Amino acid sequence: MMDLAAADRHLAARLPQGVLRPVAPAYLEEPRGRYQGQAGLIAAPRDLDEVAAVIRACAEARVPVVPRGGGTGLVGGQVMPQGPLPLILSLERMRRIRGVHADEAVMIAEAGVSLHEARAAAADAGRQFPLSLASQGSAQIGGVLSTNAGGVNVLRHGNARALCLGIEAVLPSGEILHDLKRLRKDNTGYDLRDLLIGAEGTLGVITGAALVLAPVPAESGVAMLVVESPEAALRLLSMAQTRLAGCVTAFELIAGQGLEFLAEHFPQTRQPFAVRPEWAVLVEVGLPEGLPAQDALERLFGAGCEAGLVSDGVIAQSGQQAAEVWALRETIPLANRAVGAIASHDISLPLSGVADFIREAGAMLGAEGDMRINCFGHLGDGNLHYNLFPAAGRQRGDYDAVRHDLSRRIHEMVVARGGSFSAEHGVGRLKVADLARWGDPGRLAAMRAIKAALDPAGIMNPGAVLSF
Amino acid sequence: MMDLAAADRHLAARLPQGVLRPVAPAYLEEPRGRYQGQAGLIAAPRDLDEVAAVIRACAEARVPVVPRGGGTGLVGGQVMPQGPLPLILSLERMRRIRGVHADEAVMIAEAGVSLHEARAAAADAGRQFPLSLASQGSAQIGGVLSTNAGGVNVLRHGNARALCLGIEAVLPSGEILHDLKRLRKDNTGYDLRDLLIGAEGTLGVITGAALVLAPVPAESGVAMLVVESPEAALRLLSMAQTRLAGCVTAFELIAGQGLEFLAEHFPQTRQPFAVRPEWAVLVEVGLPEGLPAQDALERLFGAGCEAGLVSDGVIAQSGQQAAEVWALRETIPLANRAVGAIASHDISLPLSGVADFIREAGAMLGAEGDMRINCFGHLGDGNLHYNLFPAAGRQRGDYDAVRHDLSRRIHEMVVARGGSFSAEHGVGRLKVADLARWGDPGRLAAMRAIKAALDPAGIMNPGAVLSF
Numbered sequence: 001m002m003d004l005a006a007a008d009r010h011l012a013a014r015l016p017q018g019v020l021r022p023v024a025p026a027y028l029e030e031p032r033g034r035y036q037g038q039a040g041l042i043a044a045p046r047d048l049d050e051v052a053a054v055i056r057a058c059a060e061a062r063v064p065v066v067p068r069g070g071g072t073g074l075v076g077g078q079v080m081p082q083g084p085l086p087l088i089l090s091l092e093r094m095r096r097i098r099g100v101h102a103d104e105a106v107m108i109a110e111a112g113v114s115l116h117e118a119r120a121a122a123a124d125a126g127r128q129f130p131l132s133l134a135s136q137g138s139a140q141i142g143g144v145l146s147t148n149a150g151g152v153n154v155l156r157h158g159n160a161r162a163l164c165l166g167i168e169a170v171l172p173s174g175e176i177l178h179d180l181k182r183l184r185k186d187n188t189g190y191d192l193r194d195l196l197i198g199a200e201g202t203l204g205v206i207t208g209a210a211l212v213l214a215p216v217p218a219e220s221g222v223a224m225l226v227v228e229s230p231e232a233a234l235r236l237l238s239m240a241q242t243r244l245a246g247c248v249t250a251f252e253l254i255a256g257q258g259l260e261f262l263a264e265h266f267p268q269t270r271q272p273f274a275v276r277p278e279w280a281v282l283v284e285v286g287l288p289e290g291l292p293a294q295d296a297l298e299r300l301f302g303a304g305c306e307a308g309l310v311s312d313g314v315i316a317q318s319g320q321q322a323a324e325v326w327a328l329r330e331t332i333p334l335a336n337r338a339v340g341a342i343a344s345h346d347i348s349l350p351l352s353g354v355a356d357f358i359r360e361a362g363a364m365l366g367a368e369g370d371m372r373i374n375c376f377g378h379l380g381d382g383n384l385h386y387n388l389f390p391a392a393g394r395q396r397g398d399y400d401a402v403r404h405d406l407s408r409r410i411h412e413m414v415v416a417r418g419g420s421f422s423a424e425h426g427v428g429r430l431k432v433a434d435l436a437r438w439g440d441p442g443r444l445a446a447m448r449a450i451k452a453a454l455d456p457a458g459i460m461n462p463g464a465v466l467s468f
Numbered sequence: 469m470m471d472l473a474a475a476d477r478h479l480a481a482r483l484p485q486g487v488l489r490p491v492a493p494a495y496l497e498e499p500r501g502r503y504q505g506q507a508g509l510i511a512a513p514r515d516l517d518e519v520a521a522v523i524r525a526c527a528e529a530r531v532p533v534v535p536r537g538g539g540t541g542l543v544g545g546q547v548m549p550q551g552p553l554p555l556i557l558s559l560e561r562m563r564r565i566r567g568v569h570a571d572e573a574v575m576i577a578e579a580g581v582s583l584h585e586a587r588a589a590a591a592d593a594g595r596q597f598p599l600s601l602a603s604q605g606s607a608q609i610g611g612v613l614s615t616n617a618g619g620v621n622v623l624r625h626g627n628a629r630a631l632c633l634g635i636e637a638v639l640p641s642g643e644i645l646h647d648l649k650r651l652r653k654d655n656t657g658y659d660l661r662d663l664l665i666g667a668e669g670t671l672g673v674i675t676g677a678a679l680v681l682a683p684v685p686a687e688s689g690v691a692m693l694v695v696e697s698p699e700a701a702l703r704l705l706s707m708a709q710t711r712l713a714g715c716v717t718a719f720e721l722i723a724g725q726g727l728e729f730l731a732e733h734f735p736q737t738r739q740p741f742a743v744r745p746e747w748a749v750l751v752e753v754g755l756p757e758g759l760p761a762q763d764a765l766e767r768l769f770g771a772g773c774e775a776g777l778v779s780d781g782v783i784a785q786s787g788q789q790a791a792e793v794w795a796l797r798e799t800i801p802l803a804n805r806a807v808g809a810i811a812s813h814d815i816s817l818p819l820s821g822v823a824d825f826i827r828e829a830g831a832m833l834g835a836e837g838d839m840r841i842n843c844f845g846h847l848g849d850g851n852l853h854y855n856l857f858p859a860a861g862r863q864r865g866d867y868d869a870v871r872h873d874l875s876r877r878i879h880e881m882v883v884a885r886g887g888s889f890s891a892e893h894g895v896g897r898l899k900v901a902d903l904a905r906w907g908d909p910g911r912l913a914a915m916r917a918i919k920a921a922l923d924p925a926g927i928m929n930p931g932a933v934l935s936f
Binding site for chain 2: 104126173182183188192194197199214216238241242247295350424434435441445449450451
């Protein structure tokens with residue numbers, strides 16, 4: 001391993017002018033401030049060949065490579081706080097949309113295109129790119145795929161993985177993987193696309209992708225319905241999917257606690273119900289022409305009431321009202337941040353285990369002491385953001401002694417129920433120990449074998465996903 | 469490597485009574501009769517532990533293992549005609565459905581459950597398992613996943629890969645991969661599930677799977693519409709998807725040639741049109757309640773006529789009529805068999821390249837001499853079964869000298885257009901040379917590295933997908 005100055009000289013001699021850049025603090029940060037990256041080298045290649053040249057040069061010199069997209073990840077996959085000084089490989093200059101094939105419902109985007117830009121390009125072509133998440137203004141396609149991002153429309157359209165037909169990538173050897181196919185069906189060998197998707201930059205760098213576009217539904221609408229319990233919410237989901245042939249595009253759980261946080265910290269947000277409910281769901285549908293969404297939602301509301309699942313509700317009567325309902329949902333994470341979580345958990349469970357988990361975890365935490373729980377998220381996917389907050393009048397710091405243990409107990413409850421301790425955020429560096437603890441031994445052994453086979457020198461994002 | 473008798477003694481000493489079975493001809497065959505398997509050993513384990521014991525014993529003795537499901541594959545993945553005598557690992561006795569979670573829309577099935585049984589179990593629970601293909605009576609879940617099977621409903625529900633949340637498998641080391649999760653979201657490490665899916669038994673043996681169930685649409689219907697050309701068909705598809713919010717569940721191309729073969733060999737099949745059209749499409753829709761499928765199809769018919777895309781059509785007025793339309797589509801492969809193909813091609817193309825390909829391949833073949841083309845299949849997925857037949861009055865054998873060259877030229881045209889030489893059937897043994905010729909070098913190198921890492925002794929289905 002070379003020292004930094006030698007590595008810099010080695011790379012400068014092998015790369016076109018302008019690829020290497022001065023280190024800047026923005027490349028060393030992550031949103032939650034848990035990790036501080038080390039100041040090594042920064043490269044911002046302009047095209048595939050330059051990415052390959054960077055990786056080849058780093059492989060020769062054994063310089064670790066940390067790929068970086070928008071830097072919005074929440075588990076520290078984008079920063080390397082320890083080990084040898086890395087090269088940070090930013091995809092920010094690969095931001096061409098190479099083609100929008102509206103009739104095929106496919107778009108070819110480079111890794112540095114922001115999710116927002118990709119969505120806008122799809123909209124310009126009369127289609128939608130249905131991946132949607134809070135950080136879409138900054139998050140980039142490469143990062144979104146490398147972390148297999150989720151968001152609010154997974155129920156209908158799947159995670160990032162399901163929205164990708166093919167990728168272009170540079171492997172740890174510097175070899176290029178040309179697999180940017182626009183095919184719905186192609187059974188010609190191992191699925192390397194899905195192996196790199198979700199590998200968080202540890203098996204190579206995704207430089208471009210063929211993305212699936214979806215039709216913009218002729219009719220769409222949103223409702224917020226009050227339900228008695230998470231059980232009732234799940235029965236309502238099943239009813240909705242059956243009635244609507246799987247056309248439910250989002251089904252978000254909202255806890256009364258979340259609405260209370262909103263009232264406290266975002267009083268300007270219009271609350272939909274005079275009496276704050278204990279549980280509500282946001283239901284979004286995207287329907288064929290000839291079936292107005294408001295009618296369909298009204299019928300669902302009626303059927304839900306009749307079945308004793310729904311007690312109150314509002315159905316957006318305009319695009320403006322629909323946007324307001326969504327704004328309420330999307331402000332909850334901001335309200336959470338304003339309150340300051342003791343601990344947050346991005347978990348998923350088999351759908352039929354969700355309600356029991358919420359009840360039993362609540363009971364466990366109630367016995368542990370005074371705190372508030374805001375449990376919200378993508379219920380349709382079994383994905384909860386299960387976040388703990390100080391009791392009113394208490395501080396985050398009051399829980400320092402128990403925070404770690406509480407998280408571990410929550411994760412244990414999740415894993416015991418066949419759930420996941422990282423539903424959509426990934427492993428990064430934050431959950432490496434969790435994966436080592438709870439991962440299936442056969443699966444971990446195979447992961448390590450694949451990592452060693454594709455990246456024998458261990459240069460790609462060392463310390464992420466698997467321990468050094 | 470031991471000889472057969474020594475391997476038999478080695479395995480018999482390590483396996484519970486009854487796992488090993490006498491060799492029978494049915495285990496050595498494949499449907500098209502291109503390959504004849506070798507008579508080695510047969511094992512039919514009853515559970516996961518027995519499968520692991522078989523693989524461990526074979527790994528110790530370096531006995532090759534050929535996993536076998538229903539044996540319906542069309543590319544010889546299930547038979548090993550050369551090399552050392554293999555053990556054939558039949559999953560036929562692992563045919564339990566371990567659970568149907570209707571509210572979760574998940575089913576856990578063992579590898580030996582037939583696709584038909586899986587579909588029936590889903591239907592009993594008021595759901596559907598939406599994978600549907602001609603051989604579903606025999607094809608087994610393990611094989612369907614190992615080959616990432618497709619079929620007629622891929623357009624709405626995806627290939628087998630998209631219908632699987634988790635797998636249980638035995639790796640080439642004999643280690644068990646416990647990854648039978650029922651989660652829609654789980655980002656905790658590399659996607660080994662999708663790596664084993666489509667690996668055709670070369671990276672391990674799938675023993676069970678968590679399968680996605682879909683709602684049975686409240687309204688469904690079928691139409692057969694006459695279109696002027698494949699271009700018109702594709703524009704109609706785009707129109708249908710936009711109008712129906714992606715609720716088109718099948719979109720099958722039917723060539724006039726196929727209808728003619730039907731008339732010749734299955735004269736009892738009712739032909740829908742008095743004058744045989746050059747091209748038609750079968751459109752199936754699955755819609756929310758409140759939107760009768762016949763109304764939606766009639767409006768689509770009208771809009772298609774108005775746009776100059778559709779000139780005639782029939783819309784099924786009953787379940788009986790819908791079944792007749794499907795029966796017509798499903799009899800085309802039987803009529804093909806009765807005629808006797810010179811060569812058949814399971815290809816896919818980017819949607820916007822399909823029409824040009826059909827035109828240009830037709831021109832190329834027309835210049836080559838006298839033959840008939842039946843080009844049909846899953847147009848919505850860009851997947852064509854592009855099959856060549858003798859001219860009327862001529863025999864299959866008349867084309868022996870040109871058959872191989874024609875196939876190669878067709879595949880070259882497909883690959884040059886960004887298409888695939890194996891859309892849904894896989895590589896097996898039939899297309900190993902094609903993959904070596906047309907596969908991306910970076911992709912092939914990574915595949916070989918992964919194969920060597922997970923199966924260093926090369927015991928799993930040797931000679932399939934990758935050459936020895």
